[in-house]
Amino acid sequence: MPTPSHIKTVGYLGPIGTYSNQAAIQWADKHPDVSIQACQSFFELFLMLSKQTVDAIIVPVENSIEGAVSNIMDLFINHANTYIIDELLCPVSHCLLAQSPASDIQLIMSHTQALSQCQQYLSKHYPNAQTHATISTSKAAELLANGKLTEYAPEHVGVIGSAQLSTHYGLSIVDQTINDVTPNITRFVIVSRHHATATGTDKTSMILFPRHNEPGTLATTLAHFASASINLTKVESRPARNKLGNYVFFIDFDGHNDDPIIQNILNKIGRENRYQWLGSYPKAD
Structure with a gap:
């Protein structure tokens, strides 16, 4: 994807030598006008983004062995108005x-x-x-x-x-190469305060906040995607942190928010439950 005009500095979890550092370098190599800046923690990264100290951040969200990076998922919940604009897949060899x-x-x-x-x-x-x-x-x-x-x-x-x-x-x-499974791939996303334009090969991420903990809530939401023939690429739960047994759901699916079909699905979901749109962005190669 072309470098968005608003992005000049990208934060990552440092110091030099982390896999986040390698991912940041990999992304910056494709966007030569961008500089990268190390931070001490993922919490600090999101804080710097919200304070506009950096224009974007790069964080790991999923690993092919261990699954979701849970603390990143929780940070997305606590930081609205931040949007994924790109993703990249990085091989990990320990x-x-x-x-x-x-x-x-x-x-x-x-x-x-x-x-x-x-x-x-x-x-x-x-x-x-x-x-x-x-x-x-x-x-x-x-x-x-x-x-x-x-x-x-x-x-x-x-x-x-x-x-x-x-x-x-x-x-x-x-x-x-001491990792238990090979290949070992980590998915990183670039997060900004702005939206990414459609490319024709996009995916969208969202968080579903069910209004009621009752049978069929998740199934009803997923049925909207099935009826529109939209492919789901990920559905993962996280504790809602308000009551034992209550969960929120991270959902990834093919398509861009600008697509009328996707807008129609999200409108239906919004009438039934609350959701947080995390962005539409190009799929990784």
Whole structure:
């Protein structure tokens, strides 16, 4: 897609070497007028977008192994008037990094998603090692490289992350492609305060907030898409956080909001329940 004229700066979860950083670079390579800016957390990213400190942000929303990135889904709920304008699919290949290839690893640090995506490998090769979650894969590498550890000596600590981290932080690659399933793909989306124009090969994302917790509510909504022959690509629930047993539903489907057929479906849904439109945008290649 052409670079929207309003986008000059895109925020991502840093520091350098995270998979978000790689995704941001990949998107910026296609949009040379855009600069990228690292942030410390996903919460900060959405806050910067709402304060217009950056023009857009890039965040992971789904992984082919672990499914939805739940904290990102919750941030969408809490930040209305933010819209997905593009998406990209990024392959993820995890490595085990340490100070030296022969390190006696007793603690393994990384982002929760990376740790989860390598559970089988860790159980087989490091069954007695402890794990510790960090805010990003790069943060784990930074802590090890700088010796900012409390309970373990650096030579007993390993990190899961990309091969690029080994170069950036001067770490050794102990093992490569340690994710439990290959290929391992993460879907990233670019989020802005503006809408994307139709391209002819688009998809739309929305959140359904059922007004009543009763049989048939979700089925009625999905029937509107079926009757119009609109393909659903994702339906996923998240706790509504107001009462145990209440859920909201994230729905992705083919088509653009400018299409009269899509508008008709959304009008029907709006009369029955509340929904939050998350944007219509080009499908990833």
